[in-house]
Amino acid sequence: MPTPTLFYGVPSGCSFGSIVALEWLGQPYRLSRIDMPEVVTSAAYRQINPIGETPTLMDAQGNFLSESLAILNHLGARGIEQGLGFAQGTRDFDRLNQMLAYLNTSFFGAFAPLWYALEHGAQGAELEALTRYGAAEVRNVHAELEAMLGDKPWLLGEQRTLADAYFIGIARWTRYHQVLDRNDYPGLQRLFDKLEDDPAVRFAHAIERQAPAQSQGGFQGHVTLEEVLAQR
Known part of the structure; x- marks a missing residue:
């Protein structure tokens, strides 16, 4: 096997x-x-x-x-x-699946214009448009996720789940695309720092x-x- x-x-x-x-x-x-x-x-x-x-x-x-x-x-x-993770059919499974879906679509997707500009060597007006659009999207999803996190220690509550593992792999992309200051989202900064120490x-x-x-x-x-x- x-x-x-x-x-x-x-x-x-x-x-x-x-x-x-x-x-x-x-x-x-x-x-x-x-x-x-x-x-x-x-x-x-x-x-x-x-x-x-x-x-x-x-x-x-x-x-x-x-x-x-x-x-x-x-x-x-x-x-x-x-x-x-959680057993399928439970409320906790649905909550985890919902969070993973958000991270996989909205959070991940917000960076797409910025990655396109970087990987395809965009210049001039194209670069400006992609950067402006991507930056707005990245700030928007950070605000949404900050609201979803609230004062919880982890994305789903009192214990870490696979959603937190997926989050840190995407959240670090702001090192490539410096379009926001994560300190403007203190809950996410706290979660990011905790995961970076894991x-x-x-x-x-x-x-x-x-x-x-x-x-x-x-x-x-x-x-x-x-x-x-x-x-x-």
């Missing part, structure tokens, strides 16, 4: 949240580093994810699952005892930087895309 393997994108892919989630889960897993845009759009990678995006998870049965929302719900079903988040940062990384979960090392394909 294969060890679950997460194919994560660098630099700074949203798959960061899935690495954090796997660390919190504490069960055996491997990682496979996928360079963007070169490898992620290659014919080899498209054998496991035809749309050429990360993350992709190979589960314990050797099946491939893509899209962060689907992967995090898959991991959540394995992390009910740890409180990372061992699993520090581990994920080190993994991305290819620095020495100390796992407190079930990390069993890296495997290459070619090695996975050869075993199919």
Whole structure:
């Protein structure tokens, strides 16, 4: 039976949240580093994810699952005892699914104009329009999420869930796109700082930087895309 393997994108892919989630889960897993845009759009990678995006998870049965929302719900079903996910059909499951959907659509999507401008070398009037629109969207979703968080310690309440893991992987994008001061959203700044101090988040940062990384979960090392394909 294969060890679950997460194919994560660098630099700074949203798959960061899935690495954090796997660390919190504490069960055996491997990682496979996928360079963007070169490898992620290659014919080899498209054998496991035809749309050429990360993350992709190979589960314990050797099946491939893509899209962060689907992967995090898959991991959540394995992390009910740890409180990372909840049984489907419960109110807590619905609340988690709602928050993940918001992060996956509105929060993630707000950065799209800014990423487009950066990755496509936009200039002049196009750059100005994309930056103005993206900045307004990013400020808007931060205000919305600040209101949803309120004075709770975590996005859903008294305990951390996979929503918090996904949040930190996207929220760090303001380092690339300096369109707001997170201190204007004190609840989100508090949550961001708490997560940045989390061992699993520090581990994920080190993994991305290819620095020495100390796992407190079930990390069993890296495997290459070619090695996975050869075993199919």
